């Protein structure tokens with residue numbers, strides 16, 4: 001019976017780098033993947049361009065992972081965004097920084113990232129086993145037995161579980177690792193969607209499907225809590241709202257819906273102006289266009305597609321002449337421009353979320369090594385671990401950093 005030093009399960013960002021690191025440290029490593037190729041999810045990232053990491057400081061990385069940030073400090077220090085940029089640079093793949101520190105390959109192709117990872121795997125002599133789906137793990141006294149569906153067992157002294165989350169199942173990440181971890185005695189924090197479009201009670205959103213609101217701010221309110229976004233973009237869909245601002249806060253909102261039920265969402269369509277400044281601007285505009293119809297004057301304030309609905313909600317006729325608008329009506333317009341209301345009642349399912357929130361409980365993993373505190377010799381890396389960040393390349397960096405640390409620790413521990 002052949003026993004590998006280390007078996008890594010899952011050839012996504014986390015598993016690939018874990019295997020490369022361990023193999024470079026002269027261990028005999030096998031990488032087990034259920035698909036016929038590596039990194040299927042990587043190919044989807046950043047709309048096919050792969051927002052691979054962020055140029056932010058380690059402190060910022062820790063901050064964007066919220067209460068899970070501290071757990072990741074050792075991993076981000078062991079293999080930082082700078083290390084990742086060098087890792088690809090050495091193999092000739094230059095990376096570039098875009099707005100908000102988002103880092104992409106200069107080729108604008110996620111496939112370039114895969115090519116470099118494949119080269120590294122080959123050069124590092126990692127044994128790659130495709131079309132192998134892990135069904136379970138049995139701990140023996142000094143090794144692990146890995147049950148592979150319809151195939152022979154594989155044995156290894158250490159195992160790194162990097163099977164990803166439970167969304168976009170088409171990429172192979174169907175949540176197998178969570179059940180396997182549970183059977184080994186681990187606690188799995190309930191899975192919820194994050195980075196996911198939200199549903200609204202208002203069915204009129206359908207009429208606005210595809211309309212993008214730029215340079216706006218969104219504010220969620222529930223209980224006595226208030227969550228305010230940065231200034232950015234939101235998009236209407238046939239069921240609700242999406243776009244960067246919504247996706248980034250969706251994880252928190254999904255949890256809040258569980259606790260509070262429906263959540264109020266207010267869109268500040270003019271975040272750069274206070275109500276007083278808006279009032280001045282409106283008065284100026286109204287004075288200049290006394291005989292114009294309201295619907296035409298609103299064009300300088302709102303995207304065309306939003307105007308009929310906006311006026312409907314404000315209970316105003318677009319045909320009305322500006323000189324007929326009374327003060328109360330002007331106030332109603334200002335109020336609506338600063339707080340256009342929607343009611344959030346749910347989200348799309350986990351399958352359609354970009355990231356899985358929840359996963360293997362961090363309290364049961366040693367943050368310095370990624371080793372299980374329950375099963376010595378078992379390690380976790382990537383999205384299978386509880387916690388996630390918003391968009392910007394932070395989640396892929398988490399996978400690379402925890403993968404690297406797990407690969408190294410499995411060699412030295």
Ligand SMILES: Cc1cc2nc3c(=O)[nH]c(=O)nc-3n(C[C@H](O)[C@H](O)[C@H](O)COP(=O)(O)OP(=O)(O)OC[C@H]3O[C@@H](n4cnc5c(N)ncnc54)[C@H](O)[C@@H]3O)c2cc1C
Pocket residue numbers: 009010011012013014015032033034035038039040041042044045046047050051052053132133134135162163164165167168171172173174175176177353354355381382383384392393394395396397399
């Ligand atoms: C559409 C989309 C866009 C995204 N864009 C970005 C972005 O631009 N930037 C960013 O930072 N993050 C992005 N993310 C999130 C990012 O892709 C993940 O955080 C990251 O891929 C997680 O890496 P991982 O290695 O942990 O898991 P995965 O990449 O999911 O890899 C897990 C691997 O394990 C394999 N596997 C699963 N079960 C088994 C089993 N039983 N046996 C064998 N193999 C198994 C799977 O086939 C898969 O190859 C995006 C996600 C999506 C869905």
